[in-house]
Amino acid sequence: MNFSIRLATKADCKDIWRMIRDLAIHQKMLDQMMITYEDLERDAFGPNPWCETLMAEVPEENKSKEGFKAVGFALYFYSYSTFKGRTVYLEDFFVMPEFRGFGIGKNLLRTVAKVATEKQCAHLELSVLGQNINSRSFYAAHGAEDIAVRDDWHYLRFSTQSLTNFISCQK
Amino acid sequence: MNFSIRLATKADCKDIWRMIRDLAIHQKMLDQMMITYEDLERDAFGPNPWCETLMAEVPEENKSKEGFKAVGFALYFYSYSTFKGRTVYLEDFFVMPEFRGFGIGKNLLRTVAKVATEKQCAHLELSVLGQNINSRSFYAAHGAEDIAVRDDWHYLRFSTQSLTNFISCQK
Numbered sequence: 414m415n416f417s418i419r420l421a422t423k424a425d426c427k428d429i430w431r432m433i434r435d436l437a438i439h440q441k442m443l444d445q446m447m448i449t450y451e452d453l454e455r456d457a458f459g460p461n462p463w464c465e466t467l468m469a470e471v472p473e474e475n476k477s478k479e480g481f482k483a484v485g486f487a488l489y490f491y492s493y494s495t496f497k498g499r500t501v502y503l504e505d506f507f508v509m510p511e512f513r514g515f516g517i518g519k520n521l522l523r524t525v526a527k528v529a530t531e532k533q534c535a536h537l538e539l540s541v542l543g544q545n546i547n548s549r550s551f552y553a554a555h556g557a558e559d560i561a562v563r564d565d566w567h568y569l570r571f572s573t574q575s576l577t578n579f580i581s582c583q584k
Numbered sequence: 585m586n587f588s589i590r591l592a593t594k595a596d597c598k599d600i601w602r603m604i605r606d607l608a609i610h611q612k613m614l615d616q617m618m619i620t621y622e623d624l625e626r627d628a629f630g631p632n633p634w635c636e637t638l639m640a641e642v643p644e645e646n647k648s649k650e651g652f653k654a655v656g657f658a659l660y661f662y663s664y665s666t667f668k669g670r671t672v673y674l675e676d677f678f679v680m681p682e683f684r685g686f687g688i689g690k691n692l693l694r695t696v697a698k699v700a701t702e703k704q705c706a707h708l709e710l711s712v713l714g715q716n717i718n719s720r721s722f723y724a725a726h727g728a729e730d731i732a733v734r735d736d737w738h739y740l741r742f743s744t745q746s747l748t749n750f751i752s753c754q755k
Contacts, residue, residue: 433666447706448669456670464664493635493661495604495676498619499627505666535618561734568734 414475414515418524421466421486423458426450428483429466436507440542457488464490464504467524469517477511484512487521489528489537497535501528506539522555526576537571555579585646585686589695592637592657594629597621599654600637607678611713628659635661635675638695640688648682655683658692660699660708668706672699677710693726697747708742726750 421429430450437443448456456463469485476482485508492500503525508518529537539557541548543565553559556575561568571579592600601621608614619627627634640656647653656679663671674696679689700708710728712719714736724730727746732739742750 437667442667445667447667448665452669453666456664463662463670488664488666490662490664491634492663492673493627493659493675494619495624495659496608496613496616496618498623499634502663504664563732563734563739 414471414512414517416469416471416475416484416512416515416517416520418467418469418520421457421468423454425466425468425483425486426454426458428468428481429453429457429486429488431481432483432486432507432509433488433505435509436505464488465528467521467528469508469512469521471512477509481509484509485517485521487525489525491532491534492538494535499532499534501525501532501534501537503537503539518551519555522552523579526571526579529571530573530576530580534576535573537576538568540566540568543567585642585683585688587640587642587646587655587683587686587688587691589638589640589691592628592639594625596637596639596654596657597625597629599639599652600624600628600657600659602652603654603657603678603680604659604676606680607676635659636699638692638699640679640683640692642683648680652680655680656688656692658696660696662703662705663709665706670703670705672696672703672705672708674708674710689722690726693723694750697742697750700742701744701747701751705747706744708747709739711737711739714738 430453437446457466467487468483470482471484488505489501489503492502494500552569556579557569557571559567560570601624608617638658639654641653642655659676660672660674663673665671723740727750728740728742730738731741
């Protein structure tokens with residue numbers, strides 16, 4: 414399936430919001446989602462954005478049953494370590510179920526890895542629910558290390574080296 | 585003792601760097617400090633800063649034995665939660681030993697709490713070494729909750745409510 418990955422603009426906010434909700438529903442955590450659509454629009458696309466988002470999009474002929482062309486997203490923010498310097502945290506990552514298995518997630522994650530590498534980040538971190546075995550295998554397959562557990566969340570890290578390996582490996 | 589708290593500028597970078605090193609030495613972790621002075625200057629005071637720093641400064645007559653007027657700092661960055669919205673992470677926090685006991689740390693931390701509240705952040709997080717009993721007591725006394733442990737690091741969180749309480753309590 415054809416798809417493209419690009420940086421989100423304000424016009425994508427409705428799609429990002431929809432998928433954040435879908436992910437929260439999938440995680441049975443919708444009751445914990447406190448931000449409104451207006452919060453997200455202001456924070457992600459205001460004058461000093463608090464995060465950046467990459468969109469995965471399919472062409473018109475492959476759009477979803479509901480008519481969506483935006484089928485996945487990766488939302489991350491820049492962080493800083495006084496020991497290691499620049500770092501990135503991948504806060505949310507999602508591909509709509511009917512669009513899985515086409516390499517969209519891998520390409521989306523690889524694009525985040527490229528952003529982190531281009532910005533000379535020491536690592537990329539994220540967290541994933543322990544029960545989410547598929548996601549944990551996906552991240553592990555691309556080089557993430559499981560560095561800690563907090564409640565049911567696993568903290569994963571891609572080192573500089575694993576980011577470089579992931580970017581250069583075109584499998 | 586008189587002291588003032590203010591946002592750091594590029595001219596403070598040498599003092600911040602000196603205190604990051606002092607803190608790393610105190611934590612017996614200097615070997616883990618990979619960033620150079622030039623990295624810090626570029627990242628903290630370049631066009632798109634990766635972090636912000638607050639400085640604690642004493643007047644000329646109270647300067648340190650070595651002649652330093654900058655005696656403490658708090659370095660933090662802005663983070664984002666797709667459930668909770670805007671958040672802040674306090675990456676490094678230090679007051680030189682000879683200047684402890686005068687309320688400098690409390691005022692520095694309260695100023696970070698004010699920044700977080702003014703920016704409408706859902707919480708302020710930080711981590712502290714388990715063996716650092718004094719720091720853990722200090723943060724707990726001002727309302728931080730111990731939310732997780734990773735290796736020997738304790739993850740602490742000030743909720744919106746505890747930030748508000750801390751700011752309004754002038755003790």
